[in-house]
Amino acid sequence: MTRPAPADPIAAVATAPGRGGIGVVRVSGPELLPLVEAVTGLRPAPRRACHARFIDGEGRVIDSGLVLHFPAPHSYTGEDVVEFQGHGGPVVLRLVLARCLDLGARLAQPGEFTRRAFLNGKLDLAQAEAVADLIDASTASAARSAVRSLQGEFSREIHALAEGLTQLRALVEATLDFPDEDIDFLRAADAAGRLAALRTRLARVRARAGQGRLLQAGLQVVLAGPPNVGKSSLLNRLAGDDLALVTPVAGTTRDALRSSIQVEGIPLHIIDTAGLRETDDEVERLGIARAWKEIERADLVLVLRDASTPAGGDEEVLARLPTGVPRITVRNKIDLSGEPPGRREADGGVILSLSARSGAGVDLLHDELLAVAGGQPAEDVFIARERHVRALAAAADHCEAAAACLAAPRPALELFAEDLRLAHKALGEITGETSPDDLLGVIFGRFCIGK
Secondary structure: OOOOOOOOOEEEEOOOOOOEEEEEEEEEEOOOHHHHHHHHOOOOOOOOOEEEEEEOOOOOEEEEEEEEEEOOOOOOOOOEEEEEEEEEOHHHHHHHHHHHHHOOOEEOOOOHHHHHHHHOOOOOHHHHHHHHHHHHOOOHHHHHHHHHHHOOHHHHHHHHHHHHHHHHHHHHHHHHHOOOOOOOHHHHOOHHHHHHHHHHHHHHHHHHHHHHHHHHHOEEEEEEOOOOOOHHHHHHHHHOOOOOOOOOOOOOOOOOEEEEEEEOOEEEEEEEOOOOOOOOOHHHHHHHHHHHHHHHOOOEEEEEEEOOOOOOOOHHHHOOOOOOOOEEEEEEOHHHHOOOOEEEEEOOEEEEEOOOOOOOOHHHHHHHHHHHOOOOOOOOOOOOOHHHHHHHHHHHHHHHHHHHHHHOOOOOHHHHHHHHHHHHHHHHHHHOOOOOHHHHHHHHHOOOOOO
16 A cells, blocks of 8 residues: 655755765655756756766856756656765855755655655565664664565565465455355355464464564663672673773662673673662662662563572572562672582573673573573564554454354354454564554654765
8 A cells, every 4th residue: 555755846965974084965756857957957868877967056157966857757766866975074065955945856854755655655664673673773673574575585585475465364354245145255265274374374474574573673681680690791791892980899889880782693682780689879779779660671681690609698588589580690700609600491591601701601691681682683583663562463363363263162253353364463563564654754854864
C-alpha cells in the first residue's frame, strides 16, 4: 500500500556536518530541471554526471562540481532527484542550499527523502528503517544485516507469511459463506497443517529478528553485587581499558559507569554499578538507587561474588534481584582463592569462576555472553527493531490462538477467522501496510536530515 507523497520540492545537505573533500546538496520533487538550469545554466542528461558551476541569484559563482539528475520514477524517492556535488565546506554547502531554497524548494525534515521513497512505493517500512540502521550500524555484523534488510530479505519473509495467512483466511471465509455445504473446506485443504507450517516459519523469522534486534540495539549487561567483589575490575577487563577506579575501599563506585564492547560482532553495553549494601552515606545511597534502576531494565545481570571469602551477609540484598531478568553468577578473584577457572550449572543458572585481575576464565564469560545473545551471528540474520519483534510476537500469539480454536471439538470459525486477521494485521505493521501515520512520523523523525 502506498500513500501519495507531497508534491513540493525539498532540499537538504546530504553529507555529514563538518568539512570534507566532497559535499552533496540533494533536492527531490516534481519537475526539477528548471531549478537545475537556474543553478547551473545546464540541463544535464539523466543519470550522467555533468561538470558545472553553481551560480547564485546575482550570477556569482558559488562553487564548481558535478550535477546529477535522476528523473522520476527511477530515483531514490520516486520523484525527480537532483544532487549538487561540490566541495565539502559547510559555508559553500549552505550557499548552494540557500540557492535551492530561493528557487522554491523548502528545507527537508529529518528522514523526509526516505519517507517519500516509502510513500511512493520505492521501499516498504522495514526497508526504510534499514536505511537508518545501516547508517547507525556500530559493528560490521550489524551493517551486513542492515544491508540484507534494505535489499528486502526481511520484507520477503514477512510477505511470504502474510500470503500464507491470506490463503488460510480465504479458506475459512469460504467455509463461513457456505455453512450448509457437505464439503469441509478446512479439512479438505489441510488448514491445520498449513497453519502449523506457518507457525514454524514464523518461529524461525522471530529467532532471526530477535538476533537482529540485538545487532541493532545491543545487549544491556549490568554488573551487580556487594562492594569490593571486583565489578569495576571486570568492567576494565571487558573494556580493555582502565575506565573505572579500582580501590580496596568499599563504596568507591557511586554511579553507573558504561562501556560498549563487541563479542563476535554483537554490541554489549556493560554497566558497572554501585555496590549493593545498606548504608547511611547519602551519596552512596543515591548511587545504589541508580544501580537498582539499571538492574530493572537490564537484558542480563552479572551477579558478582568474591570467591576468596565465604559467602554471607549479602544474600538479603541479592535476593532482591528481579526474577524476570536473566542472570549469570560470577565468582571473581579465583587468583586469591586458588581454584581454577570453570563453568557449572546449579539451581537452574550458570556459575562462572574467573579472575578479572588476571584474566583467567574471562573467555568463559565471553562464551556465555554470546550464548545469551543468541550465539554467533549467522550470515542470514537481518536487522530488526523492537517494534518488529513485538509485531512478530503478536502475530505468533494470534496464530497460536487460531490453532487452539481449530483444534477444539467444535471450532468457532468466526474466532478462527478473527485471529488470522489480527495476525495478518500485525505482520502488515512491519512493512507499513497497516501502519498509522503517527507511527510514520515517529520513525522518520529519528532519521538524519538529508536522508
